[in-house]
Amino acid sequence: MKEEHSQRIFMPEEQELLEEIMLHRRDVRGNHFLDKPIPSFAIDKIIQAGLKAPSVGFSQPWEFVLIENKETKKAIKETFSEETKKAALLFADEKQKQYIALKLEGITEAPLNMAVFYKPKDGPVLGQTSMPNMGKYSVVCAVQNMWLMARTLNIGMGWVSILDPEKVKKVLHAPQENQLIAYLCFGYTDMFYNKPELEIKKWEQKKIQQDVVIKEKYG
Amino acid sequence: MKEEHSQRIFMPEEQELLEEIMLHRRDVRGNHFLDKPIPSFAIDKIIQAGLKAPSVGFSQPWEFVLIENKETKKAIKETFSEETKKAALLFADEKQKQYIALKLEGITEAPLNMAVFYKPKDGPVLGQTSMPNMGKYSVVCAVQNMWLMARTLNIGMGWVSILDPEKVKKVLHAPQENQLIAYLCFGYTDMFYNKPELEIKKWEQKKIQQDVVIKEKYG
Secondary structure: OHHHEOOOOOOHHHHHHHHHHHHHOOEOOHHHEOOOOOOHHHHHHHHHHHHOOOOHHHOOOEEEEEEOOHHHHHHHHHHHHHHHHHHHOOOOHHHHHHHHHOOOOOOOOOOEEEEEEEOOOOOOOOOOOOOOOHHHHHHHHHHHHHHHHHHHOOOEEEEEOOOOHHHHHHHOOOOOOOEEEEEEEEEOEOOOEOOOHHHHOOOOOOOOHHHHEEEOOOO | OHHHEOOOOOOHHHHHHHHHHHHHOOEOOOOOEOOOOOOHHHHHHHHHHHHOOOOHHHOOOEEEEEEOOHHHHHHHHHHHHHHHHHHHOOOOHHHHHHHHHOOOOOOOOOOEEEEEEEOOOOOOOOOOOOOOOHHHHHHHHHHHHHHHHHHHOOOEEEEEOOOOHHHHHHHOOOOOOOEEEEEEEEEOEOOOEOOOHHHHOOOOOOOOHHHHEEEOOOO
């Protein structure tokens, strides 16, 4: 059994470096992506980070579609345009003006797009029997691992969610049972913001620990 | 604008350290937690990692309930016991025997438990209008950040999902609109496995890049 034990003890400066990586991770949109290809070693490192994510019952229920084709990106961009037009109407007055002024995706500007799917398994999955969303959450863990890894490669990532998942599936000929969890845009950038863009632009305020931590029980 | 730019460029050895952290992150169960309190600086660092997670429309739709009370843990453990009994019946023959033999949680052994909730917002959320699950996925990103941060503090974390979310809410007096995303157990450990326990115990096989990466389109 001993050879199955990890000997790795992390040092405070290693903990602090992770903190810094998390602090500098940003959602990057098309106005900051550079038209510069991502080398395949970097794509592999990003995918390998996804494969190291935790998954419920070790089910690893993920599939990653890598998209570089311009026509495919244009077809995906169409569903973004449709959905964002509908979305804008949901916001009132000033918020609507601000919504429309924001650049919210980088589908055609990013050299690499990635659709990340949840692929359900036939039969029961350990740990997913009482909380059926657990498989999808495993896929989200893979996305977050990839996001952090991309940042350490100085590559920006943007998560585009203003899309009709069924239209994305159609464009990519995805199997019926697959569920779109995330549509990601990757590329080198001209800059990273030092804070979330929506915080800088005062769309929402940053929450602090006291706002969201409850001791023992509510009420 | 310039002061809003991050000057941080990460070096290859920093990228490699993140890889190593991800490689050594494990799901830890009760047979490996030590009865040793987690200092408050470490709890703060874990929560701060959660607060640095990306969130759709910067909505930060998370709430974290910190549980140290033994009676509360016992009440949560009861729903685990009920749910795992039901779950075992879903697996056939050998798999059922293996399921029953596995230690799948560390609720009462872990010095700190944490229930992580998604708190829906009134009104539309930027980026969540076409994909309503996005808020829940933001909370999962916070969980993954906390998991990685805990590992660099040499603290183990286990995600328990064999629970009835409504019963957990009841025990914690959670508001009706809150949705349980994750129930986490934190503690120092006697060891970390060097691979996922369910891989070592041959519950599932590790998937490799070729199994799950698709180029451009399916089929």
